[in-house]
Amino acid sequence: MNIKERYLEAKKDYEKFGINVDKVLEDLKKVKISIHCWQGDDVTGFEVSQSELSGGIAATGNYPGKARNAEELRKDLDKALSLIPGKHKVNLHAIYAETNGEVIERDEIKPEHFENWVNWAKEKELGLDFNPTIFSHPKACDGLTLSHPNKDIRDFWIRHSIASRKIGEYFGKELGQTCVTNLWIPDGYKDIPSDRLGPRARLKDSLEQIYAVDINKKYNLDCVESKVFGIGAESYTVGSSEFYINFAARNNILSLMDTGHYHPTEVVSDKLSAMLLFNEKLALHVSRPVRWDSDHVVIFDDELKEIAKEIVRNDALDRVIIGLDFFDASINRIAAWTIGTRNMIKALLSAMLTPNELLKKYQDEGNFTERLALMEELKTYPMGDIWNYYCEKNNVPVGEAWIKEVKEYEENELSKRN
Structure with a gap:
C-alpha cells in the first residue's frame, strides 16, 4: 500500500x-511551534565583542558546521523548516542582533538591528518571538543581574529588558503575529545564602520597572521563566517558580514553564492543568533534561506525550504557547532542530488521536x-x-x-x- x-x-x-x-x-x-534559533550556533550569538557562555549555559560538543553569522543561521533554519510540517515561529535572543560591525551595548539595541530577521520572516511567512539576553556578559559575570546589589548593574539590565520588549512589539506589528518576549535570568548563589529576601525584593523592583513601560499586548506578550537551580546557583535561585508565578499573576503577564527547570522528580505535564485553571494563557519551553537541566534534544518520550495530552485534552491548544529550548553541539544542528520539532508535533498528533x-x-x-x-x-x-x-x-x-x-x-x- x-x-x-x-x-x-x-x-x-x-x-x-x-x-x-x-x-x-x-x-x-x-499549531505554531516557536523554534529556538540558538540550536544553530550553540548560543553564541553575533555580538561584535562576544563573551564566553556564562550563567549556567553550556553547549557540549564540537560538531562541525555551526552557523558563524546571521546569514548562515537563517540558511540553516530554512533547511530545517523545509523538513518540518506546518508554518511556525522562530525564537530569537538579543545576541542575534545585526549591527554591521558596530559595537552596540545590549541596553542600546533597537528594532533596526533586527530588520534582516523581520524581512526574512516576512518572506517565509513566519512569526518571531524574542528574549533579552541576560547572561554571557561582563555585567553578569558574578551570577547576578536584575537582583544585583549594585544599582548601576540592575539599571543596565532593566534598560536592556525594556529595549527587548520594544523589539518584541516591533516584531508583532511588522509580522502580524503576536511576539512572545520571555525574560529569564541566571541569578543565584552557589552556596547557602545569608539573605534570600533581599535579592528577590530587588528582582521584584527591577521587574516592576521593566513592565511599567507600556507595550501593546496586541503585538507583544510578556512572560517570565523560573528555574530551580543552575550551574553556579546550586543552592539558591532568585527567580524561583513561586516567585514568578506570583509576580506574573499580580502583574497580568504570562508564566513560562521550562521542562528542565524543576526538580528531577517533578514533571511539567502534571503542572499544566493546575496552571490552566488560573491563567488564560501559558508558555512552555520544551527540552529534555537528563539528570539535570541539560537541554537535550526533544525525543518522543513519555513526558513529551503527556505534555501534549494535557494541552489537547484540556482544549488548550490556543492557550499554551509552545516553544522549544535545547542545544546539542555534539550532533548535526539541522538534524537536532528537525528531530525535536517533528517530535513535538508528533506528540500533539498522538494526543489529538x-x-x-x-x-x-x-x-x-x-x-x-x-x-x-x-x-x-x-x-x-x-x-x-x-x-x-x-x-x-x-x-x-x-x-x-x-x-x-x-x-x-x-x-x-x-x-x-x-
Missing part, C-alpha cells in the same frame, strides 16, 4: 472512537480497568501512518527520508565552514 492507502486504513481504527482524523490534521496544521472524552468517562465512572486497558492498546495503534500522510500532505520528507537531505546539506554547505 502507498502512504495514502495506509492513511485511509489507519483512519478506520480511530474513527471507531468518533475521531475525525481529517479535521485533526487540519487543526494540527494551525486519543479518545480523551471516553477515557475521562471511564475515570469518572471509576472504570479504571478499561481505562488502563485502552490506554495501553492505543500505544500500538497506527499513528505512524497518519503522521506519514501528514508529512506528505505538507510537502516535507516522510519517515527517515529527511536524514538524507540533512546529509546532503552537510556535504554541500556545513562541511565548508571552518
Whole structure:
C-alpha cells in the first residue's frame, strides 16, 4: 500500500472512537511551534565583542558546521523548516542582533538591528518571538543581574529588558503575529545564602520597572521563566517558580514553564492543568533534561506525550504557547532542530488521536480497568501512518527520508565552514 492507502486504513481504527482524523490534521496544521534559533550556533550569538557562555549555559560538543553569522543561521533554519510540517515561529535572543560591525551595548539595541530577521520572516511567512539576553556578559559575570546589589548593574539590565520588549512589539506589528518576549535570568548563589529576601525584593523592583513601560499586548506578550537551580546557583535561585508565578499573576503577564527547570522528580505535564485553571494563557519551553537541566534534544518520550495530552485534552491548544529550548553541539544542528520539532508535533498528533472524552468517562465512572486497558492498546495503534500522510500532505520528507537531505546539506554547505 502507498502512504495514502495506509492513511485511509489507519483512519478506520480511530474513527471507531468518533475521531475525525481529517479535521485533526487540519487543526494540527494551525499549531505554531516557536523554534529556538540558538540550536544553530550553540548560543553564541553575533555580538561584535562576544563573551564566553556564562550563567549556567553550556553547549557540549564540537560538531562541525555551526552557523558563524546571521546569514548562515537563517540558511540553516530554512533547511530545517523545509523538513518540518506546518508554518511556525522562530525564537530569537538579543545576541542575534545585526549591527554591521558596530559595537552596540545590549541596553542600546533597537528594532533596526533586527530588520534582516523581520524581512526574512516576512518572506517565509513566519512569526518571531524574542528574549533579552541576560547572561554571557561582563555585567553578569558574578551570577547576578536584575537582583544585583549594585544599582548601576540592575539599571543596565532593566534598560536592556525594556529595549527587548520594544523589539518584541516591533516584531508583532511588522509580522502580524503576536511576539512572545520571555525574560529569564541566571541569578543565584552557589552556596547557602545569608539573605534570600533581599535579592528577590530587588528582582521584584527591577521587574516592576521593566513592565511599567507600556507595550501593546496586541503585538507583544510578556512572560517570565523560573528555574530551580543552575550551574553556579546550586543552592539558591532568585527567580524561583513561586516567585514568578506570583509576580506574573499580580502583574497580568504570562508564566513560562521550562521542562528542565524543576526538580528531577517533578514533571511539567502534571503542572499544566493546575496552571490552566488560573491563567488564560501559558508558555512552555520544551527540552529534555537528563539528570539535570541539560537541554537535550526533544525525543518522543513519555513526558513529551503527556505534555501534549494535557494541552489537547484540556482544549488548550490556543492557550499554551509552545516553544522549544535545547542545544546539542555534539550532533548535526539541522538534524537536532528537525528531530525535536517533528517530535513535538508528533506528540500533539498522538494526543489529538486519543479518545480523551471516553477515557475521562471511564475515570469518572471509576472504570479504571478499561481505562488502563485502552490506554495501553492505543500505544500500538497506527499513528505512524497518519503522521506519514501528514508529512506528505505538507510537502516535507516522510519517515527517515529527511536524514538524507540533512546529509546532503552537510556535504554541500556545513562541511565548508571552518
